[in-house]
Amino acid sequence: MALSTKKSAAAGQVQKKKKITDANLLLIITIAIFLIMYIGAMIFLGGGFLNAQNLFNILMQQSALIITACGMSLVMITGGIDISVGGVVALVCMSCAVSLDYMNWNVPMSILLALGIGLAYGIVQGFLVAYLEIQPFIISLAGMFFARGMTTIVHTEPFNVQNEAFTALKNTRIIVPGMGNVNRLGNYIDAYINIGVIVALVIVIGLFVMLRWTKLGRSFYAVGGNSQSALMLGINVRRTKFIAHLMCSVLAGIAGYVYFLYVGSGSASHASGMEMDAIASSIIGGTLLTGGVGNIIGTFVGVLSLSTIQNIVSSVGLDEAWWTGITVAAMLCLFLVIQSVITSRKRD
Amino acid sequence: MQKTNTNKKSVGQMLKNLTRKQIFIPIVALLLLALFNLIMDPSFYQIKFGYNSAGNPVLSGYIITILDNGSELAILAIGMTLVTAATGGQDISVGAAIAIAGSVILRVLCGTEARPAELQAPIIVAFLVACVVSMLFGAFNGILVAQFKIQPMVATLILYTAGRNIAAWINQNQLPIVSDATFGYFGGMIPGIPIPTPVFIAIACIVITALALKFTNLGLYTQSVGINESSSRLNGLNPKFIKFITFVILGLCVAVVGLIKVSRLSTINYSVIAKDIEMDAILAVALGGNALSGGKFNMPASIMGAYTIQFLTTTLYKFKVASEALPAYKAVVVIILVVMSAPIVKERLASLGKKLRAHNAKEVG
Structure with a gap:
């Protein structure tokens, strides 16, 4: 429901300007494809897709990905990239798990630990990228290696967390009124979400507001669009890039804790490939890797599209694991080609 | 007094010239690593001559291991350097593409059986099929990058996501095992020759590349496209075709690496084979001092970078660093x-x- 109002808002804006900009067109295509896909699934597959709980399940599964993808979009809007986020998520999971179970820390301390890891990552990577002008790809590649390696150094074997306060927090369900459904026995079951979803939605809205209406947010676009002109305008390009990387890593730290809340365990193989999913969601959401174009709402819809595809594939019955990867790739390919055709047509 | 001064200057000049050379970075890194090993444990450089369980002569030692295991990376670095130079981006799908190439080789060799008593097709046929398939996937990446102007990293993200799944699909998730001894020659040793075969394959690839760069315009054209695409188009080059062809060449490199990788094990593990090798290959290019944003490149420096990375890996293994913590x-x-x-x-x-x-x-x- 929230999505459709967003769409109409976007459409209203288009009418006001009488001209569809590239960014808006990409966003509209993304939202349209997501809606077509989801409504199509509702009509042809029915079953679970008719329940609101299905959408909430997607949100719960992907809340960590939503947060990392938002961070990724910020960096990509400034023209950079950060592929260390998956590693940071795994590192945060493992460190928090060890701190809770082996060192008897309490939950707030472990949250601080997660934020601390993100902050440390952001400061180091942001400094190297922004002030030493090293390519962000290489730096975050090293960052990813480091995080993955450190995760196994912290603890090698995967294990489930037993800490009581944490399990209570993990199992907290927030009931969404009026969205439940009646099961086969005729009982009404409330629809629910978890804390991670709330965190993710707050972050999405916060970043959307920041990018659209604050000076910092606008300077992100300026730096990504043309850093030379941004410099001429008096924007501190280096500081802006630094802040983008800092925010991305801190968000990865938060995402790590949200992921930890969802899975409740520490493992070196957690969140493997999450950085690529985050990049893919950002791209599907209309963010250009060249910088200057992007939208947090688009990224959010991008994540939803990715996981809806996975959902559809598994409910159609193509349960051999490889079909998920292949369809996601095909979808990514489709979106990239559409984007490319649109942008090149505009250029001509 | 005067003389020593000029002498000093010329030495300084020489040093300056040396440090400006691109190959300086990987060589210094390699020397530092070598020195570190020399101080920690000189036996690192020992090469032993012995006989393996089959009674064939073998050379063993860390240096041989580095040369052996570094071959794949060196071969990939060749293709990656060309792609980087022409497109200003990197191909992150090579690991997944290696899985596909390996899977194709096994599929052709084993047919539908999981453990065939004898090979269903000659190895050369399997390799050629893998070459064609890899080049097709390279061409797919190339079309996305050259024709649709998608950033290389993003375009190859598609194959990165799908590659290992396609590899599993080719063999229906079975893990065929080749029992034929000759298949093991490519990743192991040919009886009677004490040096591992991958070293020779890598040398052959490097020589072919050197000849190609010397006698064709490949190097010049890729660099000019990487430096300024529109002016090279005005000068009569076809930037799209050149970008495309670099991806096809990388596809060929991938097929060779796929053969070595599968031959080492005589089987395949779809999710583990050549894992993270794309990162190592990109690092090799970066370590060689090549700008990752395209343009000029230095092939020897890249290859040097590849072996430096392998040297580092082997050194870490020697100090008993767990492979996950590496x-x-x-x-x-x-x-x-x-x-x-x-x-x-x-x-x-x-x-x-x-x-x-x-x-x-x-x-x-």
Whole structure:
């Protein structure tokens, strides 16, 4: 429901300007494809897709990905990239798990630990990228290696967390009124979400507001669009890039804790490939890797599209694991080609 | 007095020229690593001659291991350097593409059986089929990058996501095992020759590349497209075709690496084979001092970079670093290297050196 109002808002804006900009067109295509896909699934597959709980399940599964993808979009809007986020998520999971179970820390301390890891990552990577002008790809590649390696150094074997306060927090369900459904026995079951979803939605809205209406947010676009002109305008390009990387890593730290809340365990193989999913969601959401174009709402819809595809594939019955990867790739390919055709047509 | 001064200057000049050479970075890194090993344990450089269980002569030692295991990376670095130079981006799908190539080879060799008593097709046929398939996937990447103007990293993200799934699909998730001994020659040793075969394959690839760069315009054209696409188009080059062809060449490299990788094991593991090798290959290019944003490239430096990375990996293994923890140490080394070679840091150091020298001169004066 929230999505459709967003769409109409976007459409209203288009009418006001009488001209569809590239960014808006990409966003509209993304939202349209997501809606077509989801409504199509509702009509042809029915079953679970008719329940609101299905959408909430997607949100719960992907809340960590939503947060990392938002961070990724910020960096990509400034023209950079950060592929260390998956590693940071795994590192945060493992460190928090060890701190809770082996060192008897309490939950707030472990949250601080997660934020601390993100902050440390952001400061180091942001400094190297922004002030030493090293390519962000290489730096975050090293960052990813480091995080993955450190995760196994912290603890090698995967294990489930037993800490009581944490399990209570993990199992907290927030009931969404009026969205439940009646099961086969005729009982009404409330629809629910978890804390991670709330965190993710707050972050999405916060970043959307920041990018659209604050000076910092606008300077992100300026730096990504043309850093030379941004410099001429008096924007501190280096500081802006630094802040983008800092925010991305801190968000990865938060995402790590949200992921930890969802899975409740520490493992070196957690969140493997999450950085690529985050990049893919950002791209599907209309963010250009060249910088200057992007939208947090688009990224959010991008994540939803990715996981809806996975959902559809598994409910159609193509349960051999490889079909998920292949369809996601095909979808990514489709979106990239559409984007490319649109942008090149505009250029001509 | 005068003479020593000029002497000093010329030495300084020489040093300056040397440090400006691109190949300087990987060589210094390699020397540092070599020195570290020499101090820690000189037996690192020992090469033993012995006989393996089958009674064939073998050379063993860490240096041989580095040359052996570094072959795949060196071969990939060749293709990756060309792609980087022409497109200003990197192909992150090579690991997945290797899985596909390996899967194709096994599929052709084994047919539908999981453990065939004898090969269903000659190895050369399997290899050629893998070459064609890999080049097709390379062409797919190439079309996306050249025709649709998608950033290479993003375009190859598609194959990265799908590749290992396609590899599993080709063999219906079975793990065929080749029992034929000759298949093991490509990743192991040919009886009677004490040096592992991958070393020879890598040398052959390097020689072919060197000849191609010397006698064709490949190097010149890729560099000019990478430096300025529109002006090379105005000069009569076809940038789209050149970008496309670099991806096809990388596809060929991938097929060769796929053969070596599968031959080493005589089987395949779809999710583990050549894992993270794309990162190592990109690092090799970066370590070689090549700009990851495209343009000029230095092929020997890239290959040098590949072996340096393998040297680092082997050194870490020697010090009993667990294979899962290895990336952390690698990352630290990489960050140090990259920071040292960053232009800004270099400038700062140079100006600091100048200041110090000026200070010294004043004191002397």
